[in-house]
Amino acid sequence: MTSDEAKQVLAEYRPMFLKVATRIVRANGIHPDDAVQEAYVRALRAVEAGNFPREREHLLAWFTRIAHNAAFDARRCLARRKDGTTAPDHAEPADDQPGPLDQLIGRDANAEQDRSLVRLRGLIDELPAEERQAVVLRFQGMPSRGIAAALGIPAGSVSAVFRSAYRKLRRGLGESDPFA
Amino acid sequence: MSIHLLGLLDGEVAVRPWLERQLTGPDLLDVVRELTALHGAGDGRPSFLEARRAAILEQGLTGLSDEEIETLFRNPSSLPRLQELVLQDGGPYWDGVLSGAASHSLPTPSPRPPVRRARPRYLRTTSLVTHLAAAAAAALLVWLLAGTRPPPATPRGEPQLTEAASADAVLPTVAEQIDRKWSAVRRQADADAALREMEQTCEQLALAPLPQLSEPARATLRHDLAQLTQLIESQRITLEKGGDSLRARAVVECRVNTLISTRWRNPGDLPDSAADPDDLPPASITE
Numbered sequence A: 001m002t003s004d005e006a007k008q009v010l011a012e013y014r015p016m017f018l019k020v021a022t023r024i025v026r027a028n029g030i031h032p033d034d035a036v037q038e039a040y041v042r043a044l045r046a047v048e049a050g051n052f053p054r055e056r057e058h059l060l061a062w063f064t065r066i067a068h069n070a071a072f073d074a075r076r077c078l079a080r081r082k083d084g085t086t087a088p089d090h091a092e093p094a095d096d097q098p099g100p101l102d103q104l105i106g107r108d109a110n111a112e113q114d115r116s117l118v119r120l121r122g123l124i125d126e127l128p129a130e131e132r133q134a135v136v137l138r139f140q141g142m143p144s145r146g147i148a149a150a151l152g153i154p155a156g157s158v159s160a161v162f163r164s165a166y167r168k169l170r171r172g173l174g175e176s177d178p179f180a
Numbered sequence B: 001m002s003i004h005l006l007g008l009l010d011g012e013v014a015v016r017p018w019l020e021r022q023l024t025g026p027d028l029l030d031v032v033r034e035l036t037a038l039h040g041a042g043d044g045r046p047s048f049l050e051a052r053r054a055a056i057l058e059q060g061l062t063g064l065s066d067e068e069i070e071t072l073f074r075n076p077s078s079l080p081r082l083q084e085l086v087l088q089d090g091g092p093y094w095d096g097v098l099s100g101a102a103s104h105s106l107p108t109p110s111p112r113p114p115v116r117r118a119r120p121r122y123l124r125t126t127s128l129v130t131h132l133a134a135a136a137a138a139a140l141l142v143w144l145l146a147g148t149r150p151p152p153a154t155p156r157g158e159p160q161l162t163e164a165a166s167a168d169a170v171l172p173t174v175a176e177q178i179d180r181k182w183s184a185v186r187r188q189a190d191a192d193a194a195l196r197e198m199e200q201t202c203e204q205l206a207l208a209p210l211p212q213l214s215e216p217a218r219a220t221l222r223h224d225l226a227q228l229t230q231l232i233e234s235q236r237i238t239l240e241k242g243g244d245s246l247r248a249r250a251v252v253e254c255r256v257n258t259l260i261s262t263r264w265r266n267p268g269d270l271p272d273s274a275a276d277p278d279d280l281p282p283a284s285i286t287e
Helices: A002-013 A014-027 A036-048 A056-081 A100-105 A110-126 A129-139 A144-151 A153-173 B006-009 B016-023 B028-039 B053-065 B065-076 B075-088 B092-102 B121-126 B128-145 B167-183 B188-207 B215-240 B247-264
Strands: none
Touching: A002 A014, A002 A036, A002 B065, A014 A036, A014 A056, A014 B075, A014 B092, A036 A056, A036 A129, A056 B028, A056 B075, A056 B128, A110 A153, A129 A144, A129 A153, A129 B006, A129 B028, A144 A153, A153 B006, B006 B016, B006 B028, B016 B028, B016 B053, B016 B065, B016 B075, B016 B092, B028 B065, B028 B075, B053 B092, B065 B075, B075 B092, B128 B215
């Protein structure tokens, strides 16, 4: 999908996007007037900047993130106003526009995520059999009781298996171990 | 780069509510990407979705069988369409899910570690002074790592990072980004939000490639950031139990000062190689 096509979809389905944004904004406790149009404008800007998903069916999910971010920013601005502080409404750069930190961290974010996922698959393969099976089944959406039955272990033991696997996976991915 | 699926390894997290939160939250595309990497994109939209449409809109995913839930996981390409369905036409049930997702919906929230369930409560009760102290401490750590030379500035006054930037330029800029977020904190509600951003920033920084740093410096920085994050978290728990906020602040500041004095005062003194950050000697901490 090109940027022109993305803009066309945004225009054609504008009522749908605004409806979704309104719902998200309201869920954040914000009046729609404060963030819905802002979310839509951010989406248009992001498309013009080339920051949008190329798959048409991913456009709404992408917009959902923008709407959440716009709602959060609006909430923050309202809190400042109520607090009597003088910070301007748009003092912060839009979350959807890459800033200097994003350039540093996000430059290769997708490539980094791909590497992490490849690494994750390798790490899962290296887990002990019971943990490997539990993780694979869990990532297939199986509930704990189903995993317990499949592995022939008490339901109460599944959490311990998860915890052990989780530590190894985090460590293998180079992330901090919250249980250390 | 945190992997959202790891959040499923919390034994107290049920699969259906987790998936409902993803469907209404900001990170569905990340989840789809992760599931696709593990299972493939799937073979299209599961046939039961149309038959179950009314029940899903009214009652969420609770009406789906275990097998149907697993089918959704194995067909991640169907999830954006399901999201569209529930966000457009979902009933009051989904408003409730959405409100829950919104409370977790800061940009790219990190999955919680398993078992520790108290975090949302102590986020609400943490002292502002501890948040500010933690932010300042993290910023100070990173800033001192790079020395005191100010970063180059763009005409707009914003520091500019480029691929060719040296550590001297990059790290003060990162510190300034953190500092800027926290300087905007004026009240408790803002502190909660800023806290999440700071944690996210620290986590991203710890996972970023940072090619400007040498490998040992990078490994050590990641190790220290992880320790710092854990300490901040532990102090929040202490505060929730009625601990003294001033003491919490002192503990955090002491940790940062110790890290700086033992490791980061002269980054050139770092070892030439440090294959595993966990093998590094811990900074001596006085709490």
